[in-house]
Every structure is written in C-alpha cells, then in structure tokens.
Amino acid sequence: MSQSSLVPLPLRPDLDFIGRLVELAGDSFTKCYQCGTCSVVCPFSFQGTGLPRREMALAQWGLKEELLDSPNLWVCTTCGNCARVCPREVDIPGTIRAARELFLLERDPSRELATAFENTSRHGNPLGQSARKRADWIAGAGVEVPIMARVQRPVEVLFFTECYWSYHPRGMEAAQALARIMAALGVDWAVLGTEERCVADSQRLAGESGIFEEAAAANIATLGNYQFGRLVTPDPHAYNAFRNLYPRMGGTYQVQHYTQFLAERLADLALAPIPSRRVTFHDPCYLGRHNGEYEAPRRLLEAIPGLEMIEMGHCRANGYCCGGGGGEIWNSGFTKEHVDERLSEVRVREAIASGADVLAVCCPFEVSLFEDAVKSTGHQGQLAVRDIVELMDESLRAARN
C-alpha cells in the first residue's frame, strides 16, 4: 500500500471510476453490504488480507487508487466461491476482472503476466511455443488423429485441444491418452491442429479482454470453415468461453467438456481393473462452480474398476481452488511475494489428509501445479496426480492385455 495505514483514509469517491466499473461488470458491486461472508470462503482466507470484501468496498466507495494499489487484485483466482455465498449476489469475480481491465489501461502487469499476454498475441499460446508445433503431440498417440483440414468432410466431434494439452509434456500425455480412448470408441473426430489458437479466457479474466476478443474472432472464423456435430475440449476455461461468451460473439456450438462427452459413452468402454488405489477428485472451478458440472468426472472415476472414491471436505460447489485460474497460472511469482502459501499446496495437504493415493484432475493447469505442490510439500511418492483421462486409458489398456 502506498500510504501508511496509520493515516486515516479519506473517502473521496471517484465517480467516473465507479461508472466505468459498472459499464464493465454491472452494478452488483454497489449492492455489497460489507458483511464479509465472501472472505470467509475465499481460498486465501488464511492470509487475512480481506480478499475480496476489501476490494468490493474499495470499488463501492470509488477509491480507485487504493483498489488499483491492492495486491489482492492480482492474487484473486476468480474461483467464484465468494459469489456462491454472497447474500447480495454480487458478481465478485466479474468486478475483479473489470478492475484489472481498468488497471491495465494505466499500469503495467507483472513481468510474468506481461510475458504470457505477449506470447498469446504473438504465438497464439501463452507458453511461447511455436504455433507450428501445436499438433506435434499427435505423433506419440499411437493411434491415428485426424486433422480437420485434411479430412475434408463433416465430423461428429471437433476436439479443441487447447494450449496445455498441445504443448505441456504432461498435457501431451493426457491428449495422447484421450486419442486412444477416442479410437477405442470409434468416434468420428478430428482436431484443428496448427489452425487452433488459444481461447484466452484466462487472459480475459486477467484483464486482457482485447487478446481474448482477437483470439475469439480468429477461432470463430476457423471453426466457421468446418462442419462438426459438437465441440469437445479438455480445458474448463475454454469450455467456459465457448459456452458463455462465444455465443455473444457469433460462435454458437454444441460444446462439451471431455468428461461430459466420455460420461455419455461409458457403456461402450470395456474398462478393466487397475491396481487398487484410493482416489480423490479436485473439482475445477470453471467446470464445477462456474458451469455447474460436478457429476460427469465422478461418473468416470466411479466406472474404473479398482478405484475407491474419497471426497475431500472442499468439494463440489465448495471446491477449493488449485491456484491457477483467472490468469494466476502465469502470475505465481507475484502471488508468492504476497501470499505465504500456494493454494495448490494447501489442496495437496487436504488430499493427503483425506487418505487418497491419487489426486484425480480434469483441468490442464492442474496436473503440473499439483505435481509441483506434491514435491514442495514433501509428499513425493505419497500422492500421484493424474488426469482422469490417464486413469481411463490405463484401465482400457488393462482390458486389452
């Protein structure tokens, strides 16, 4: 904070700032009654910085500089648990997002965030990888993965791989596992390959709506060249954008998260027992809380013989955040400066305490975040982090052997 907290803070509302926030986020934040329920369920409550009730009060009172100075603004993951419990139904994540957008008009983001933004603009992915290598994962799948530009006919399923399954080593493994399952099911499917661009929903949540809109226009144009029955993606953030934002921009698709797609086809899969393990599931914020899907991932896990399902205390609508949402996946250095513990570490401890051997996930950010957290909390060998698709692939392979 720029000013000493010993000096009384004058309440001089910046009415123009309030007006711009209302334009971007609606006026629900003006109805906050400062009860603080949001801060109780915020995953950062342990830090005691008052996130997000502090920021909502600053927004409501039009204290622009204090709000833009607040580190909390860039710590928030927009996980949305606050909005779930808000008695006044304030769109807290939306208001944080709007404040970030106004911040970026005047100030620079953290270096790492700036890099992610720049990579997305320049390369079509936040990792800074070459756009030409976007389909390289296909080579290791062991089955044929059709590319949309080559099949030259309508397909049933267009699979939107997104960046982390395209480039991240652990993501590529998951994508390859999915390809094998698609082959086993005999699905008529294809991917966009190098034509695909980052959906950039997390960049939008980090305040960069320009990048998002540009990427959306490009993707909508590309998708418009092809005919397909439905759009399936492994990334809950992309799913969120396809479902809730693309329709407003002219891109209306029948979209599913991969867990939803597979849950409908469980009967067609010959799943065999895998070595018995106790598994717990981490609900992705943008699949669960933001889009209401809690069952599909659980149905997949429950269908795999050998797995015993355990729920953690924070699950379903009250699920904890992995720490990667809202652009925070690229802002961990900043967050580390302001917060004592990573959310992924808190979550891994909860998974360990639940007695699980496997932490199952279904969001591309989570595998690497949690694998790092397993190491940093000193639990190597005690907890495996696996995407659900990997567990299913293992079960299918057990059936073939």
Place this chain on the structure above:
Amino acid sequence: MSGATGVYICRGCSIGDSLDVDALAAVAAVEDGVAVTRTSAAFCLEDAQSIADDAAAKVDSVVVAACSQRVNRGVFSFGTTPVRRVNLREQVAWSHTPRVDATQELATDLLRMGIAAARLTNPAVPYTKDHLRSVLVVGAGPAGLGAALAAGEAGYQVTVVDRAPQAGGFLRHLHRGYPATGEALSELPPFDPETLVQTVADHANVTLLTATSVLEVSGQPGRFRATLDQSGERRQVEVGAVVFATGFQPTPDQLFSRYGLGELQDVITSVGMEELARRGEIVRPSTGAPAQRVVILACDGPADSANRAYLGNVTSMVALKQAMYVHERQPRATVHIVYQDMQTPGLDELYYRHVQGQRRIFLVRGEAGGIRLQEDGSLRVAVTGSVLARELELEADLVVLQVGMIPTSDPQSGAPASLHLNYLQGESLPPHRAGFLDSNFLCFPFETRRTGIYAAGCVHRAQDVTASARDGAAAALKAVQVVEKSAQGAAVHPRVGDLGYPQFFMQKCTACGRCTQECPFGALELDAQRHPVIEPNRCRRCGICMGACPVQVISFPDYSVEMLSAMQKSVELPEDDDKPRVLVLACENDAYPALDMVGINHLQYPADFRVVPVRCLGSVNSVVVADAVQRGYDGVVLLGCRAGDNYQCHFIQGSELLGVRMDNVRETLGRLALETDRVRVIETSIADARALPGELAAFASNLAAMGPNPMKGF
C-alpha cells in the same frame, strides 16, 4: 352442584384396541351421580346426537371420555350443559402400552377424575351489565387517528383526545415517508396531516378533542369512566374500551454530545433533517448554502447511547430516506451513511438496494468516532471498524444523526404518558420490554396488562407512519372485541368466550389482600372493609387469585380448589411398591398440548402419571399439592410454561408465582419428613414435546430410588 351425570366412552382412534372399554363403562356406572353410561365406535362420527339428546332430557353434566379437550370442541358442545373431557386418546391409548393392567388403571383413574370434576361443575352465570359500544382513543397521531377511524367505521362512538392543541402527532414533524410495500421505489410518498385530521374530525361517530388530557380512568371493559381536562375544563366520558396511542419522543440531544450536537452548528438530528426538508433545500445551518457533502450517522452501534432496542427497522429506513432527500434536491451532492446494523426486513430490502444503487449515495459499515471542525468550516468524521481495517475519514458540510424513539409509555423516560388508572394496583400500564406496552408480542399483540386497554403505534412497538395507522386500526378492533365479549359476559384472550368468573366466599375471607396483589390484570379492588371485589370484565379467568388465596375462598363455577382436590382424591393409590402414582398438574396453555403432542407422535412414557389440566400453574393452590403428598402420592409434577424475562405464560406471571408458592409446599414436605424432590416443576412448551417423555421417565426413576411415599395408606 350438578345432579345426574352422563358418561360417554369412545372406542375410536384405537382407544378400543388399547383399553377394555366395557370395563371402564362398568366402573363409571357405579360412580356417584352417574345416570347414563354409553359407549360408541366413534362418538364424533355417529353418536354425538345421542349425547345431545341425553343432555336435553336426562343429564345435567356430560363426561366425554375420548380425545383431548383441545380437539372436537364443537362436536362435544351441548348448549349450556357442562362438558368434561377425559383424554383417553392422546394421553392414554397413543402414549402407553396397549392392553396391559397399568394402562387400564391409568384410564380408570382418569375417568373417575373426570366424573368427580363433572360433579363439581356448575353452570356459569355471566356478568352482562356493562357493554358501552364506544372507545376512548388517547393520542391523535397516526396510530390514534387510525384507531379512531377504524372504531368509528365499525359503528362505535369514538372520543379521541390529544393534549397538543393540534391533532396529527409526530406526523406534523415529518416531511415524507418511504415507499411502502408495492409502491414505486423512486418516489417518497407525501404526508397530508390536514386531510387525515379533517377526515377523522368530520366522521359522524368521532369526537376529536385537542388540548385535552386524561386525568383519570376507572371502571372496567364495557364501562370505563374517564375524566378529561380540556383546556382547564373538566369533562366526563363513559366508554367501553380504551386505545392508548401516545407515541414516542426522540432520544434527548444530550445523548449525542460525543458527536458535537448542540455545539457544532452543522451537526443536526434526523428530526432537524425533516424540518430542513420541509422547508426546501438541504442547507448548512452555518452558512445557509446547500450541503454538497452530507454524512448520515445511523448511531446504531451497540455502544451508541442513542441506540435503543427494537427500533432499527424504523431508523434504518429513515436514514436511507433522508439520503434520498439530499439526492433529490442536490443531484451532485454526495451522501455517506455510516451504519453498523442496517435493518430492512421483508420488502424494505428493495428500498435499501434502491438507495444503494444511487451513484452518489455510499453506505459505509463502521463505527463513527468524533467529529472535528476544520478551519474552512467543514467537518471531518472519523470512522473505524470498517472492512478496510483502517481508520477512514469523511469530509462533510452537514452531519445528520439518527435519533432513537423512546415510547412515551417508558417509565425511564421521566414522565411517562399515563391514563392515571384508578386501579388498586396503580395508575400506570405495566410496560413489557424496552418500555413498550404489550404483554406478549407473539401470542396476544395489542393486549396490555389491563384488559380493555389496547396499545397502538409507538407505545406498542417502534414503527413508521403507515404501520402505526394500521396498528391503530388493529387495536381498535381489539377494543370492539372486548366490548362485544362484555355484552355476552365472556372473557377475551386466551380463554375466549369463558363465561364464569371468580366468586368469593366472603365469610371466610381474612382480608389479607394477596389475591388483589397477584392478579396480573388488576381485576380486583378492595371494598371499605378491605375485602376483594372483582371487576368481572377485567378478569381473564386464569385463576391466579384462586391459587393465591391462603384460605381457599375463591372459586369459579367450573373450576375450584375443591374440584382439583376431588380429582386427585379419585385416583386409587395402590400400596404395591412397583405402582408409584404421580399427580401432574399441567397448564392447559402449553404443557397439556405438549403432552398431547407426545401422544400424537406415539412416544411413550410411564403409566404412573395422573394428569389434571389446570388453567395456569399460578392457579394451583399449594393446598392441592400438599394434600396430594399427604394422601400418599409418590410425587407431584407441576408442568407449566417458561417463567422469567422470556416468559411464555399466557397470564404473564403464573409460572413465576408458582415458584413462590412452592416454598409453602416444601415446608409441608419438610413437616412430613418427605424428600423435597418428590415435587418438581418442569417447564415445557409444545416445541419441547419430544423431550418430555424422557423428563417424565427420569422423574419416575428418581422416585423409584426414593421408594414409595410412606404416607400411603394412612
């Protein structure tokens, strides 16, 4: 005393499966005075007419041994013939093991008790002398005027008085109201005291007297005599009932000295704000210029001396409304409301949101500290305890303090408004919580502790103009009700329609005066010999006087110490160690329903308890308990309502008085060298019914540990 009794035992609702009904009929047939005994598969469905025929021709009283006295009242009502109900359904068949000796013995005892009670039930002779169809309304503010209109419209003659020279009350100090439910949120409804006062004054049934105060009120519902003083001239009026609506006073300015009220010119109260708004612009008193930065302090924190209980829903809304006064007049002005506890129940929440939605009105939850005057003449208000966890500072041209509302009935307000009742128990209306006049907000609103006098408006509870007017109308209808009941000689709440009232056997009265002191409603006066005299229409028929009398000279035609004694004596007390007998005196308002609830839920408790319904635990004379213990009951349970601050007693202090009387009972137990634990008071309510069987069983096992009462058989 009744002659022939008819006994009607029902087999329905599983009573017949649980009990040997023929055996019960055989027991009844040989009891004194029983002329007819009948049984039926279900009296309520097919055979109620046979009872009615008997009542018309053969019997003087009726005993219906079937379901609880709380149900089927209409079915088992036979003109003026007294009816006594014996509860074989909820309290026997549904709550005890069927077809065993212990259950049959329980039913037999209850039946004998009912027959004994019926023998001692006499028809009531109602008191119907006083029933003036008129109302005195004291206070001509929104509530009083509302009451006057409602009573006038009901055809009653109304005298409405106000000590002020002009009617209208606090309404004349107000600029506008806030939107009531369903009204447009963006408009503040205007008040029109002139038209309202004129409407009341012009009403054919209403006489409006201003500059008039009440010097004295005597009498009882149906005929109160009021002495009025109109500008020095005395007037007498006789009315059937009274509505007391003297309103509130704002909290005194001294309580706001910490905010500089009286010292800083630009610090005003919410009353001053109404005045400003009525005059036009919201201006700074110091300069006369429109205020551009207004801070409204709700003064509603727990530590705030101006904060008073039960008024947040009014002052919160006033704070929001006054913010809109500024907003409407000076659209570029900013308003900050500092509050700790915004109370906008129900649809008032919509108005709260509406005000929050104004771009230049800000709500800051926190505690206002001191106010400092700056060199440029502006004010600085410090705010702590906000969600920012650091001190905030507000710059202001004008600070508005929300004042509290003190009911004029509050004795702590110095000189409370009074009817100057000419009652033995004193001239004031006893207040309930926080100085408000009410005896129980939930169960019997508007009832003060003086029958026939009803509280309305801000002496009843803190409320706004719209609610006060409605409150006045409701109180007026209670006033109409009490007069109409007086015409029938019948009681009002809770024993609505009860015709009997206490009779005094004066030859034995020792003129101790205890009954006159303990009556919760001040129904008893003293005559020249200091003997009690009842004003029957003030009486609520609780029987507390009957419980109080040390020489047992007070009784009702259908309820007496003699009757309770006869009931306890008709229970057989076996000498076997394994058959303890416990007398339960159960308050019929909450405890008896709780026992019924136990049966309705088919919960079980030991068959050792013999339940006698009583009107109030306060009506239990200690002699009844002492006699029971002396006769050989192993224990006595007094089952009643919660006493104390959150009392549940329908008669205010019955449960509390019982506590005092228990000392007499303990003395008796001591004299007999018996354990004091043999007599226990259990407070219960219908909501606690599930816990009741456990408490009764625990009491029974405690008794078992003590062994049988050694007085048994003497």
